[in-house]
Amino acid sequence: MSSIPARSFENEAIPGLEEDEVATRVVREELKLLATVQDALGSGASANMSALRGRELDDARLLELREDVAVAKPEDLPALFEQMHHLGSLRAQRGKGVAGSVDAKNPYFGHLRLEEGGKRRDILIGAKSYVDSSSGIKIVDWRQAPVSRIYYRYREGDDYEETLGGRPVEGMVLARRGVAISDGKLVRVSSPQGTFVCGDDGRWKRLDAFSARLRTERPAKSDPAQADGKSQRHAPGDKHLPAIASMLDAAQFELITRPGAGLIAIQGSAGSGKTTVGLHRIAYLAFADPQRFRADRMMVVVPHEALMHFVARVLPSLGVEGVPISTFPRFARRLLPELFPKLPHHYHDDTPPVVLRAKNHPAMLRAIHTYVERLHEELDQRVERTMEKWPSGHNVVTAWKATRWTGAPASSSSGDARGGRDEVVPDQRVTTFAQWLAGKRALDGAGNASTLPAVTRGAIERLGQELRTRARAVMAAWDEILTSRELLTETFRGSKDFGSAQLDRVHEWCVRQARVRAEGERDGETASIDHEDVPILLRLWQVMRGPLSGPDGSPIRMAHLFIDEVQDHSPLELRVLLDLATKDRSITLAGDSAQRMLDDDDTRGEFDWKGLLAELGMAATTLEPLKVSYRSTAEITTFARGVLGPYAHEAEPITTRRGPPVELFTFASVGESVAFLADALKQLAQDEPYANVALVARFPQQADVIYEGLERAEVPRVRRVAKQDFSWEPGFDVTDVRQTKGLEFDEVILLETTATSYPETSQARHALYVGATRAAHQLWCIASDKPSPVVTAALETAPAELAVDGGLGNSGAASNGAG
């Protein structure tokens, strides 16, 4: 594009940059270039009309030629084909110059000046291609044009060698700049000479170089707060949660050393050490009572696989080896083959969201208990009716009633079949009755079953069989609860989320699945279950048959359970887990209501600890929430609190260290943001080989687009993490926010923090909060469209003051206690 005509910016001063010669030169060049492009696009608009007209004529002529070919003599064919070929290329060329496809208000975002074989040419990178040979303008599509590779892969001053259009080219990158054009106006230029931005008042300024760079945290030797190790939480390169017994504060220590029995609920904002405390508590208990709290009789449950790996090193570092760490699905699926040998092994991956929500809903927990309560009542009546026919039958009824159904508290005369407040016990009524029938057990006043007349005995045996079958038929109960339209209506009565239409959809899905299961296969569909069926089946098992047993067949009884990120487990899953604990219920729950992640159409509302515990029928000791935000800097913590807005925690978190400001970078297109990110990441990879940055989008599809762009730009060690498969290696993990729950990274870049991705809804605020608080040291927000008002508002608050060091009540004593 060396032939671009010069414009009048030549000797003009750039307001705000009068004293900055380099900045003036760079900005002037870009203003001039934009003016030239806009000129060409403007005149291109009329040229477009003639181009379009030209294309129409070409099309008509091509049709004529095709008809000629059909009737032509063989010797005329080569000439006709040549004409067709020529017209075809002319037509394609006209198409490229059509300015209508390029957004004149934002035609490009990158500018390359190349020198090849002594010749200079300018190439612009944009979202759509546009070539206008008359004015020398070439805009190439960032995703496709081979030349855009040079833009993404090389820096200013680099020599390059590439194969473009099948021919080798080599040259040098004379200039490589990112530009932001908003509404036809140049508003930012990023170049190796600096980043220059134009304010609303038309004045330009040079941006602080520090804020536009990523950097990892390094303790400064001269800074005593850092030299004592408080802020250098990890060894360089170690990306796992560390054991920090010597650094625990007073509130954390108090939680860790609570007596073993009973349920403790740890609350606190993101990064306040909830996971750390739960794990150190396990180590403390194992040290305090090794007999009772054996490693294999404790379990840690986290919401996803990545967190399993992230926390795996803490307990071994504290000298406790062998405590299983699992997720609910992983743990539960190991039990299924033993408990339900006939259950299909396949899981649906296309379950409709409304079905998932219904199966996960707290109402399902109540539905199970109501169902089982009614079943038991019905069986009681059945026993009474059969026994009426036999003179001393009432004695059997009395003896029968003196025992209890599964899960019903022995001491409670109300016979609470919800099984809420007592340990799950094996079913007694059916077992006792069967033992009496077999002559293995006496029932007070019922006599010896073996001496009964054969007819009576036969009737009672049939009854015993029926009781046994019905009372233990977990899969039948599961089917009935989900496939009876009446029961579904009853279960969700009063729930605003499930109207008749939604319940019809749930019903239809469940009935179809039950049919396929019954028939093995139907219309090519294989028998499968939903992931959400697993806790329903396990809960039914507990209520109908007693404690769950492991793959070896022995009942599972946990001496201690630590359930992390409680807000992400369904009440059903929690209920199943809580009933794995032994009678004294030594359980630690940790969670944060602000980190509950719901889909946009999920109206379950805010997570509420009290409501949850009431739903589970549990009493818990809830201590003061942890208040110190250890993970993140004051800048990130304040921003994250702002993001929550009306959902922020009551107490403002206390922060312990400062860091770079949270930054928002806005771009006019995704391609432009990718170019900016690629530069920043390449620089970081060069400066800090240990850096591990998470690039976190709200939705997986957004992560895909950015990942592909960064790959094309040859950013080293860039990975797409879609299934929690973090490698914990230095590099750049492009992912979505759900994958990152509970994890931490030195730097986080929140992708597409636009108004569309993060509207002012509670769901979006919580998701943004989770993403932002994954960052320990530096946080950037990137938006390729209008930024989210949640982000811009949160950026307005100045970071909170740091806590005075001693004020945290840091306790060195914990290191002794935790062994």
Ligand SMILES: Nc1ncnc2c1ncn2[C@@H]1O[C@H](COP(=O)(O)OP(=O)(O)OP(=O)(O)O)[C@@H](O)[C@H]1O
């Ligand atoms: N007393 C402490 N002193 C220094 N660092 C601490 C302290 N307690 C926790 N940390 C560090 O703070 C970070 C966050 O801890 P942790 O992951 O346990 O928090 P969390 O509350 O579970 O976070 P989230 O809610 O995001 O899951 C970790 O790096 C941990 O090592």
